[in-house]
Structure formats: C-alpha cells, structure tokens
Amino acid sequence: MNLFAEIRSLVIDSLQQMQAQGDLPDGLSFDAVTVEPPRDAAHGDMATNAAMVLAKPSSCKPRDIAQRLATLLSAGPRLASVEVAGPGFLNLRLASTLWADVLRAILADPAGYGRATVGAGIKVNVEYVSANPTGPLHVGHTRGAVFGDALASMLDFAGYDVTREYYINDGGAQVDVLARSVYLRYLEAHGQEVAFEDGTYPGDYLIAVGQALKEKVGDSYLGKGEQFWLEDVREFSTLAMMELIREDLLALGVKMDVFYSEKSLYGTGLIEAAIEDLKSKGLIYQGVLEPPKGKKPEDWEPREQTLFRSTDHGDDVDRPVQKSDGSWTYFAPDIAYHYDKVQRGFDQLIDVFGADHGGYVKRMKAAVSALSYDKTSLDIKLTQLVKLFKNGAPFKMSKRAGTFVTLRDLVDQVGADATRFVMLTRKNDAPLDFDFDKVMEQTKENPVFYVQYAHARICSVMRKAQLAGVAVEDAVLQAADLAGLTDAAELTLAAKLAEFPRLIEIAARSNEPHRIAFYLYDLASEFHALWNKGNEQPELRFLQEGNLATSQAKIALIRATAVVISNGLGILGVQPAQEMR
Template identity: 75%
Template sequence: MNIFAEIRDLILATLDDMVRAGDLPEGLNTDAITTEPPRDAAHGDMATNAAMVLAKPAAMKPRDIADALAGRLAQDARITSAEVAGPGFLNVRLAPSVWQGIVGAVLAQGTDFGRATLGQGKRVNVEYVSANPTGPLHVGHTRGAVFGDALASLLDFAGYDVTREYYINDGGAQVDVLARSVYLRYQEAHDLSVDWPEGSYPGDYLIEVGEALKAKVGDKYLDKGEQYWLEDIREFATDRMMDLIREDLAALGVEMDVFFSEKSLYGTGRIEAALDNLRGKGLIYEGVLEPPKGKTPEDWEPREQTLFKSTAHGDDVDRPVKKSDGSWTYFAPDIAYHYDKVQRGFDALIDVFGADHGGYVKRMKAAVSALSDGKVPLDIKLTQLVKLFKNGEPFKMSKRAGTFVTLRDVVDQVGPDVTRFVMLTRKNDAMLDFDFDKVLEQSRENPVFYVQYAHARVASVLRKAEEAGITADDATLAKADLGLLDHEAELALLRKLAEWPRLIETAARTNEPHRVAFYLYELAGDFHGLWNKGNEVTSLRFIQEGDAATSQAKIALARATAIVIAAGLGILGVTPAQEMR
C-alpha cells in the first residue's frame, strides 16, 4: 500500500478526465509529475507539481490548471481539501481514515509492507569489499562492506534479483609480497631470525600462517630460492587470507554469493577476449599519451602503448591496457572482469569502491558502456574514510594488523548491529566519525539506541498487554477500530508509516541505503514523541485501563511501527531489540 503512488494515480486519472473534457490538450507527458510530502507539514499531507509540469506544454497558466485540478480532486472521498499555493503548486489533505488504514496494511503484510516491484526482477550485480587478500579487513573495508550489503538488501526489497559479489585481487604484485612475507614467518616458525624489508606485511596475523605452512611442508622450502616456493606459497597464503576475510565478513553478518578470482583471468584468454571485443569496435589502438598534468618534458618519457579509446565513452583521456614491455596494466583485467559480468547477463552493475578509487570511476564506466554497447549501466559508489575515536582520542591501530584498525577491532568493541547501523548514519560519500563511546550511549543523540529503543518499547507494550489480559496478536489488532486513532500525534505517526513504501522506492532508485537509517530515526522520533505525550495525556497511552477496544487500536499502531522498524533494520542487517539493557 503506497498511498503516495495511489494519490499520484488519482491525479493522473483526473488529468485524463480533464483532457477528455477539453480542459487540457491531448498528448501531454506526465512522467515528471510527483506527489510527495510538502517541505512544511502545515501546508498539507501531500504536494504535487502537476500544474507546474504541464503549464508550458499545455500553453496555460499553472494556477488555472491547479484550480481546475483541485476542484476535481476534492470530489474524491479520500481528499478533504486541495489548495493551490504560490504559482501553481497543489497541496492536498487526506481524510484520517486513509492514514488509519495504513495500520491494517502493515499488520496484514508484516515486514513485507513496503516491498516494491520497482526492480521488476531485473538482475543487478553488487560488487563490494573486494579487498586485496593480503590481511584482515580494516575499518575502511568495514564501511564498504556494510554499505554494499545494505544496498544489496535494499535492492532485493525493491524487487531486483541481486547478486552479491567479491572480486579477489589475487593477480597482482601485492600477492607476491604476501607470499614473501609468509615465507619470513615460515622461517621464524623454524626459529630463524629474519629482516623485514620495507613494503612487506609484518602483522601478527601471518604468524599462524607461517606455522601452518611449516606444518604442511616441514623444512622443504628452507634455504631455497623463491623460484622453488613463490607460486605455491602465493596460493597457500591467498587461501588462508580469504578464509580470514570470510570470517571477518561473517562476524559482520555479510555473506557473498560469488567470489571471483582475478587470477582466473590470466593465461586463459579472457583478458584478450575482452580487449578483442573493444578492438572490434575500433576502441583499441597503439598510441602515445600526452604527459599527465603537472609533468614537465624533462620527467616525461613518451612511449607507445596499447590504449583503450575511453574518451569515446565519456572519459577525460584514453587509458593504457598494455604497457610498452608487453605486460598488462591493472586496468586490463578489470575490463575483462566487467566483460564477464556483462556476459553473465546482468541488467545493471554496481561497484562499491573506497574513496581512493575516485580516479577510476570514469574509465570503468567507459569500459562497461563500450563492452555492453551502452545497454548495461554501471553505478560506482565511493565510500569515504572513517575516523575512529575512543575516550576523546583517535583510536590506535591494531597490533595484530600491524598498520591499521581491523574490522574485528570495531566489531569486538561494539558488536555487529551497532557497527552496521552507525556506518549508515552518513551518506556513503561523506566522512564518518565513529566514536566508540557515543555509539554506546543511551540517548537520543545515538541513532542506534534511539531506533532500537522504539522497537523495545513496543515489545514492552505487548508484554504489558498480555499481563493485562488484552488480546494483542496481529490478526486481532487488524480488526481493531482504527478510527479511534484521531489525535494529531497519532496521525503524525501514521503519516510517517505511510512514507515507508515511497522511501524504499526513492532509496532504491538512487542506490542510497542511508536513507533507510535516516527514515528509521525519524519514525522512532515520532513514536517516542507519542509515547512521551502519553505521560501527560492519559488518553494517548497505549494501554487504556478497562478499555480493551481502545487499547487494541493503540497497540495496533505501536505494533505497526515495530514491524516497519524491523523491516528497515532487516535491510540494514541489524537485529531488532526486544528490550534494552
């Protein structure tokens, strides 16, 4: 039940009537017409831009269209008033029964209330985390993991067929560094002294890997050149690191559908096939790039390379795919990987990258546009940095990791639910301050607590109803006299509940799961506001002593609120609280 969509449909149907009556010309495009909450709630329940959108193509004054539309809309039983404002905006007020009916819809559909058909079953690939398999996930990966996972859940809720994917960067030089670092730990496991070269991975997490390698091969690799052990240890170390990464993701409640290995692209002809696709479209050529900005002729050596004509698909400059020495650039396997996605038949692709990948966006979008002939859109979401604080001071790096704060450091401090919710309290491209003390505060300033507390309060209402002998199962509550919910504080909460289906569609269209977290905070605020008013006005309390019928109506509103909160938290990957401790 999307009341905003229903009223928009009513407006479109009314405009069709006006066309048939000769009050509007035929052939008008109504796609841009919206119905949404007004900026100022005092102006009404909904506002529509219909008259403003149609005025120019209809060659009419917007107020004339708005006046005629208002008169017709006012005849619908759901609408109590339709008033023209400003140059031609139309503000609409709905009958209380419309809002009261939301409760029945929520109770009937449960946490599926608001589930949309926007996606129409289209296949979407969401790739996120995709960290180098060289160590445990750090706090930056944590934000990307939470964002990507919540986005995937949001799109699923909106009717898309979603695949969650992790791209294992196991084909580059960093995995050789990992193998050499594991070899040093392997030597240490044999009680040998080692020197750690600059750029290696000295974290304690590799101690166990070195010991495991010793247990597997004994002294087989001691005193041997790396030509004898590098490839074997690469594979061994990568497998161990991916096991560690999977454990980290599981601690955060993240499960992937696909783990795709970059290494599988090398030596299999898949990189060549992707570039052949582009070459067949005249987009691969041999050339010399202009010097990068800031480079002087003295420190720039022009050399011929194999280039992708990415400027033909919106990039600023063409990009090299093969170096002058014949080896692939980092971009070449990424092209092949996305070509594989296109070939798998996805209707849309989403990549979640860290903020340091901003320079990669245009070239990657250009590649997918070229590979799919513009048929498969790629949206790249960048997640900004997270600043960690504790006791008013920056949180220190992990000894185990050696150089950074790990995902486990964060989850062990506050738990997965708090971690996930807090990571979504800012838009993905905004910096995020994560204060370990504040995220555990029991106050309105802590959005995690505030939302969980609302759900827990409803659970307490249901327990008290049971103690009072009031039947409060969902089927019974759905039959309550919801017309008793007529106080403005109750209607305000009902209006907020009614926004949920619209919010889902808006968030899914923009790929912005943080909107769900923001909405839940606002919904919790309206619920707490009603609760607090009940401390002063006894008629607003959810349990009315000696009046089971009125109690059931009010409990139905509380229960509907809890259901929507649970649905929203489910999208965010957070478990609703039954009580606060």
C-alpha cells in the first residue's frame, strides 16, 4: 500500500474530471503533479502542487485551478479537508480511517510492505568496491562497499533485477608489484633478509602468502630471475588477495554475484571488439590531442594516437584508446568491460567509485552512450573520504596493512552493523567523519543505536504482552479495532509509516540509499517520542491493564513500526536488535 500514490491517483482523477467539465484543456501532462508531505506538518498530512504546475500550460490562474480541485477532492470520503494555501498549493488532511488502513496493510504483508514496482524487472548492474587485488580493503573501500551493497539491496526491493559485480583490477602493473612483494616474503620464509624497495608492499598481510608460496613450490624459485617466476607468483598472489578480500567483504555482510577479471579482457578479442564497435559508428580516428590545460608537462610532445570521439557524447575532450606504439591505454579495457556489460543485456549500469575518479565520469558515460546507442544508462556514484576520530582527535590504527586502516580493523572495533549504518548517514558524495566514541555511545547521538533501540523496545513490549496473555500475532492485530488511536503522537507515527513506500521509490529512482538511514532515524524519533509521552500519560502506554482491545490497537501500531524498521535495516544490511545489551 502506497498511500501517497493512492492520493495522487485521486488528484489525477479529479484533474481529468475537470478536463471533462471544461475547467482544464485537454492534452495536459500530469507528470509533474506531486503529492508529498508538507514542509510544515501543521499544514496537513499531504500537499499537492497540481495547480501550480498546471497553471502555465493551461493558461489558468493557479488559485482558480486549486479552488475547483479542492471542491472535487473534498467530495470524496478519503480526505477530511482540503485547503488552498498561498498562490495555489493544496494542503490535504486525510480521513482518520486511512491510518488504520496503513497499519493493516503492514500487518497483512510484513515482508512486502514498502516493496515497489518502479524497477519493473529492469536489469541493473551495480559495480562496487573493485579494489586492486594488492592488499586488504581499507576504510575508503569500506564506504564504497557499504554504499554499493545497500544501493543494490534497495533497487532489488524496488523491483529491479540486480547483479552485484566486483571488477578485479588484475591486468595492470600493480599486480606485478604485488608478485614481487610476495616473492620477497617468500624469500623471507626461507630465512633470507629482504628490503621492500621500488614501491613494493611492506604490509604484514603478505607474510602468510609468502609462507603459502613456499609450501607450494619449496625452494624452486630461489636464486631465479623473475622471468622464471613472475607470472606464476602473480596468479598465486592475486588468488590469495582475492580470497582475503572476499573474507573481508563477508565480514561486512557483502556477497557479490560476479567477480569479473580485467585480465580476461586481454587476448580474448574483447578490447578489439569494443573499439571496432565504436569505429563502425565513426567514433574512432587518428589524431593529435591538444596539450593539457594549464602548465604544459616538460615531457609533453604531440603524438598521433588512436582517439575515441567522446565529445560527440558529452565529454570535454576526445580520449586516446591506443598509443602510438600500438599498446592500449588504460581507458581501452574499461571501454571493453562496459561493452561487455552492454552485451550482457543490462538496461542500467551503476559504477561506485572513490572520489579520486571524478575526472573519469564524463568519458565513461560517453563510452556507454556510444556503445549502446543511448539505450543503456550509466550512473557513476563517487564516494567521498572517510575520516576516523577517537577522543576528539584524528585516529589511526593499523595492525597489518603497513600504511592504512583496514576494513577488518573497523569491523572488529565496532561491528558490521554500526559500520554499515554510520557509513550511510551521509550522502555518498559528502565527506564522512567516523567517530568511534559516538558509534559506541548508547544515546540519541548514535544513529544506529537509536534505531536499533526503537526496535528492541518494541520487541520488549511484545514479550511483556505475551506474558500478560495478550495475543500479538499479526493476524490478530490486523483485525483489532484501531479507531482508538487518536492521540497526535500516535497519528504522527502512523503517518511516518505511510511514507516508507514513497521513500523507497524516490531513493531507488535517485540511487540514494542514505535516504533510508535518514528516514529510519526520523521514524525511531517518532516512536521514542510516543514512548516518552506514555511515561507521562498512562493512557498512551502500549499495555493497558484490563483493556485488551486498546492494548492490541496500540501494539498493532508499534508492531507495524517494528516491521518498517526491520525492512529498512534489512535494505541497509543491518540486523534489527531484539534486545539491547
């Protein structure tokens, strides 16, 4: 049940009736007509902009449209009042029976409440994390992992056909550096002293990999040049690192559907096929790029290269795909990878990158636009940096990585639930401060505690109700007489529950899972406010001794609240707490 969508349908029906009566011209588009919560709750339960957005195309005064629309809407049983405000906005107050309908809809299908159909089976590929397989995931990867995973779950909840994908960057020189680093640990496992130079990775996490390599090959690589062992050690090391990364992701509750190897693009004809596809569309040519804007690098010289005419698809400059020596640029395999996604039949692509990939957005969107004839959309979400704080100061901890804080360090410190929720308390493109002290607090300032505490409190009431002999099964509560829920705090909580399906649709259309975290915090606030009000007014307490019907009505309200909290946390990958310890 999406109450906002239902009331919008009433508005559209009334507008069509106005057309039939000659009050509005035919041929108007109602796409811009919205029904949403008012900015000020004192103005009503919902508001519509219908008169404002239709005034210009209909050549009518907005207040004239609003007054006629108000008359038609007021005639129906679902709206208690309709008021014209300002230049032509309409404030709507719903009939009190509708809040009971919302609660019954939640209790009738707890797992399904809030699920949307906006996805309509559209195939979406969400690529996230995609870290170089050269070490454990760090805090920056953690934010991308949480954001991408919550986004994928939210889209699935909204009816999309979602594939979670990790792109393994195992085709570049950094994996050779990894292999050399593991070889040093291999030598160390044989008792030799080593020095980590030339950018090799000194982290302790490679000690076990070096030991495992020794156990596999014995001393067969000792004293040998890298031409004898580099390729084998590269493959061995990459597999070991990907196993480590998989374990880190599982510790965070992240499971991928696909791990796609960059290396698989080479020698298989995929890069050549992608470039040939662009060439067939007249988008590949030989040319010389202008020097970079600003100070020209000392080693810059004009060279003819194979270029992609990306400016035809919204980019600022054309991009090289093949160097003058015939080797591919870094951009070429990325084009091929997205070409493969298009060929796999995805309707929408979403890439989750770190903030340092900002300059990559336009060129990649241009490539997907060209490869798919604009039929496949690409949304690139950039996640900003995470700063760690403890005791009011920047905090650095590193057990084994050498130079950075790992995902596993974070999860071990505060748990997966807190890590995930806090990572979603800011929009992805805003910097995030992760304060260990606040995350461990049991106060309103700790958002994950505050939301889980609401769910735990409800579970506590449900247990007490059962001990008191009150039936609290969903079917029983659904049939309860809910007419007694009349206090403003009770109706405010019910109204907040009604917003959930609308929120899911908005968040899914904009690819913004942080909206769910914000909503859950607000919902928890409304619940805690009702709880506190009941401490002062006994008639608002959820268990009314000697009054079974009233108790069941109030428990129906909070059970519905627990359902929505659980569904929302489920999307975020956070467990709803049954009790607080």
